[in-house]
Amino acid sequence: MSEVNLPPLPPIGGETSGRSVVDVLAEQHREALALTERLTTGDYDKQVASVLVATLSRHLSAEEQYLYPAIRTAVPGGDEIADRELAEDRDLLMLLSGLERGEEPGPVAEAIRRHVAADAEELFPLLEQMVPAEDMIRLGNRVETAEEAAPTRPHPRTPSRPPWNKVVDPAIGVVDKFRDLITARKTYVRDL
Template sequence: MNLPPLPPVGGETSGRSIVDVLGEQHRELIKLTDRLTDPGQDDPRVASVLVATLSRHLSAEEQYLYPAIRAVVPGGDAIAERELAEDRELLTLMGDLERTGESGPVAAAVRRHVQADADELFPLLEQMVPAEDMIRLGNRVETAEEAAPTRPHPRTPSTPPWNKVVDPALGVVDKIRDMITARTTYMRDLK
């Protein structure tokens, strides 16, 4: 991978690999979808948190995971394009969830997304990308996620360099809207 170096801490690059970071996010997304589809669930904030968490997650994947797949995996362009198309569909479904409250399609799409990454993308990366680069990617994903939008924007650019410019700008706007409306956007804020 052609990534600019990060300053080493203690002689080695520190942090978690991209697979660890995204895997943890996937577990959180599954918990949220389970909670959202639970018949006894009556907290409207769960849908808002799922949409915000998934929006941040997809933005970070589009900025770093898919470009890494394109760069190192034979046939990576086709894999990345397929995943981007599924992400667009998922962003549209999230918009539908916010408008209608219909959670079934989003929950199914989230489960498909998580399974595809775990079964196909993560093993490919682990085979083809050196451990230090995996950690660098993980660090970048964590940074990108914090600057990412908290609402779905299916018509914005989904590939670098433009998504690395547009997503943080939309993230600022979304976070201001969230603050004004007192919208819950993190799982830790659900009691």
């Protein structure tokens, strides 16, 4: 098994606690798919589109900060896999920009389904095979933290690799959240 180079988090009760990165990201995928279904089966709903855009913007930012670097470090051939996923995620961010402007949700739905399938069928099994369980939990904790600080709007031209994305994304996230607040934009499923 390969170690992912992460500084230790203080354990609670002597053991690292939390959910595995696979569990965290799989739950986010289910939420994104449910929003996609909701958006594509009825009339265009601007609020559902906004929540989907915000959910995926946060999700992709967290993956760029922690999932892809873990793939690069722990998986043989990880650089090629991560580069491919980053390119596809950049395309998805461009589609999300269009969705927020009211464009047809079909291409976004297709890209989301492809993203979820690639993670579930390729990336997650590789990580589970190559990374110790404790590191998977530490990655899950970091993904959840990164997602809360992440942008709520697509920014396909910002850095997508550490260390720069770990600096830029939270700063842009503050601006996005301020914009969301003053425009009363909904960004979480619980707000629908």
